Amino acid sequence: MMLPKRWYVYTVDMEPRVGTKPGKQRPCLVVQPTEFAEGGLKSTVVIPITSKIVDGDAFPLRVRIPQGIAGLNNASDLLIDQILAWDNSLFRQELGILPEGLIDHVKAALKDFLDL
Secondary structure, eight states: OOOOOTTEEEEEEOOSOBTTBOOSEEEEEEOSOHHHHHTTOSEEEEEEEESOOOSSOOTTTEEEEOTTGGGOSSOEEEEGGGOEEEEGGGEEEEEEEOOHHHHHHHHHHHHHHTTO
16 A cells, blocks of 8 residues: 655545545645654545646635646646545555645645635
């Protein structure tokens, strides 16, 4: 079983699709500290990623990841309002790590969206 690492993008099996929850295998950004998985927690908090980007600035609900960053072939949006915990056994492939500048942008979006 894969040990998900914080700020890395992974392909995660998210079947089945239910309501607004994204389905299929899709890239997700791990936002939970790695220490929780190392401590034996069986699920990891992620933010799903979509290549169906929206025009304009949708901050804090979406954060854009440019094409070629973190192993993504297309420009993509992080779906900040779709944050969820997913079983570690459903992580399929590590794609890459988010650069520091984008990590800061994601932190700001989470802080704003969650009103922290």
